[in-house]
Amino acid sequence: MNRRNEILNEMGLAPIWKLRSIQEQPEQKAESIALMDWAQLKEKVSGCTDCKLRPGCTQTVFGVGDEKADWLLVGEAPGAEEDRLGEPFVGQAGKLLDNMLAAIDLGRGSNVYIANVLKCRPPGNRNPEPDEVAKCSPHLLRQIGLIQPKLILAMGRFAAQTLLGTDATIASLRGRLHRYAGVPLIVTYHPAYLLRNLPDKSKAWADLLFAKKTIAG
Numbered sequence: 708m709n710r711r712n713e714i715l716n717e718m719g720l721a722p723i724w725k726l727r728s729i730q731e732q733p734e735q736k737a738e739s740i741a742l743m744d745w746a747q748l749k750e751k752v753s754g755c756t757d758c759k760l761r762p763g764c765t766q767t768v769f770g771v772g773d774e775k776a777d778w779l780l781v782g783e784a785p786g787a788e789e790d791r792l793g794e795p796f797v798g799q800a801g802k803l804l805d806n807m808l809a810a811i812d813l814g815r816g817s818n819v820y821i822a823n824v825l826k827c828r829p830p831g832n833r834n835p836e837p838d839e840v841a842k843c844s845p846h847l848l849r850q851i852g853l854i855q856p857k858l859i860l861a862m863g864r865f866a867a868q869t870l871l872g873t874d875a876t877i878a879s880l881r882g883r884l885h886r887y888a889g890v891p892l893i894v895t896y897h898p899a900y901l902l903r904n905l906p907d908k909s910k911a912w913a914d915l916l917f918a919k920k921t922i923a924g
């Protein structure tokens with residue numbers, strides 16, 4: 708045992724010192740995530756146990772698409788089908804999204820990347836909690852850093868409110884250009900909401916055209 712350890716041992720501090728040296732603090736964790744490449748980030752997320760959601764979900768849902776896309780679409784968190792399949796925006800809502808993207812000559816994997824704020828499914832599809840968002844945000848931030856999109860489309864109330872740090876309504880956030888992590892951000896409805904509120908499809912279409920125009924400069 709070296710002199711430092713002997714002193715810590717005598718003071719009864721050795722186990723504490725050891726524990727702190729092994730466990731990364733949240734800020735250190737965020738800093739190390741911010742330096743990861745795609746492979747490291749995917750591995751980190753798939754083995755992540757940073758918040759209480761991981762034990763209750765089938766698998767993490769990392770995100771999918773063109774890793775050099777101009778468009779980054781961000782939703783809330785995986786639902787039951789996404790949790791089962793490991794991919795965001797699947798099922799009927801996913802089909803609607805794919806159709807809307809196709810109408811402006813886009814598709815998932817073709818200049819589009821799709822991800823959620825949270826990578827694990829909250830139990831019973833409850834709203835994500837602030838501590839879960841805080842723990843998972845470094846993953847999305849790193850995805851943004853690696854993709855370097857020209858525009859973020861925040862889909863749904865929760866994604867918009869979380870990314871913009873506001874509790875404003877989606878109606879009041881739509882139609883304006885915001886910013887997240889230095890990237891222009893536009894708010895629109897979640898496709899699952901549009902399936903239940905068909906008249907709002909025309910508003911979502913207007914949001915897509917606004918986003919397309921913004922990207923074109």
Ligand code: SF4
Nearest residue numbers: 755758761826827843
């Ligand atoms: S939700 Fe995010 S922070 Fe929580 S365990 Fe899953 S990947 Fe980790």
